[in-house]
Amino acid sequence: MSLSIQAPAAAAPATPPRRRAHPKTLRFLRRLCKERPLGALGAMICLVLLLTGLFADVIAPEGFNAINPIERLKAPSAEHWLGTDQLGRDVFARIVHGAQLSVIVAFAATTLSIVISALLGILSGYFGGRLDMIIQRLVDGWMCFPDLILLIVAVAVLGPGTWQVILILGLLFGISGSRIIRGAVLSAKQNVYVHAAQSMGASSPRILLKHILPNVMAPLIVLYTTRLAAVILAESGLSFLGLGIPPPEPSWGGMLSLDGRSYMFQAPWLAIAPGIALTVAVFGINMFGDALRDLLDPRMRGGGGRYLARVKRTIGS
Numbered sequence: 001m002s003l004s005i006q007a008p009a010a011a012a013p014a015t016p017p018r019r020r021a022h023p024k025t026l027r028f029l030r031r032l033c034k035e036r037p038l039g040a041l042g043a044m045i046c047l048v049l050l051l052t053g054l055f056a057d058v059i060a061p062e063g064f065n066a067i068n069p070i071e072r073l074k075a076p077s078a079e080h081w082l083g084t085d086q087l088g089r090d091v092f093a094r095i096v097h098g099a100q101l102s103v104i105v106a107f108a109a110t111t112l113s114i115v116i117s118a119l120l121g122i123l124s125g126y127f128g129g130r131l132d133m134i135i136q137r138l139v140d141g142w143m144c145f146p147d148l149i150l151l152i153v154a155v156a157v158l159g160p161g162t163w164q165v166i167l168i169l170g171l172l173f174g175i176s177g178s179r180i181i182r183g184a185v186l187s188a189k190q191n192v193y194v195h196a197a198q199s200m201g202a203s204s205p206r207i208l209l210k211h212i213l214p215n216v217m218a219p220l221i222v223l224y225t226t227r228l229a230a231v232i233l234a235e236s237g238l239s240f241l242g243l244g245i246p247p248p249e250p251s252w253g254g255m256l257s258l259d260g261r262s263y264m265f266q267a268p269w270l271a272i273a274p275g276i277a278l279t280v281a282v283f284g285i286n287m288f289g290d291a292l293r294d295l296l297d298p299r300m301r302g303g304g305g306r307y308l309a310r311v312k313r314t315i316g317s
Contacts, residue, residue, distance in 0.1 A: 039291020045284025053103030116174025121181025225289035
């Protein structure tokens, strides 16, 4: 009888526990807070502005046009946090509802401008040729005129109003912003996979949707955030000149013009409150837009990605 001795089986090497992958949104937020603290502050301001606009009726249920002549030109107090105007209306309620109006105008006009910019930029950059020449000459002619002149002429033709201002600002910023999208499309069109898709007989709509549009999403997002602040400033400027949203709508620019200038020395809070609101909103949007540009555009980080970072660590060691 033969005895067989079996060697003990080798223990399998212990595999290190895999790290739980964070979602892309959380990783982006961590990078935003770590690398761009001012951008994180701007994101918080944008979030507060958005929530204020969405829940304006809850924050200030008394409305923006509740007239009380007995309480006219009251200084800021516990009852009226930002005082009252010459008609006894609560300034805080008007600021809150003005944020709602600014959110509606900013997002609607910016969305319209981004759609126009993407349409003109993609058609001009991808197809090129005579279509590119015609579109770019029209854009050149449009950009020859100062923005303020175009706004005044357009408002004079269409008349003041919320939707008129949205349409005018959407066209103004959409046509001028198509140059940025055209440049991104020209760069994406030179990639090898686009030429491969063309050689395999893929249709133009498929190439635009599958290959071109995903590569220009980062410039579109950055352009969207930067256009928000420009639209708010443009709307406030038109309302300040009396060409924007007519009263009694609580536009911040209109509040600066009608109430703030007339009672600047008697009731300075009528100019200070909308001025601070406008400044904080534009500052927050600009900081958030700059941070998005720095984080989403590889050229703003100096290029090279992980390889360049590895080379820098090697040189430093």
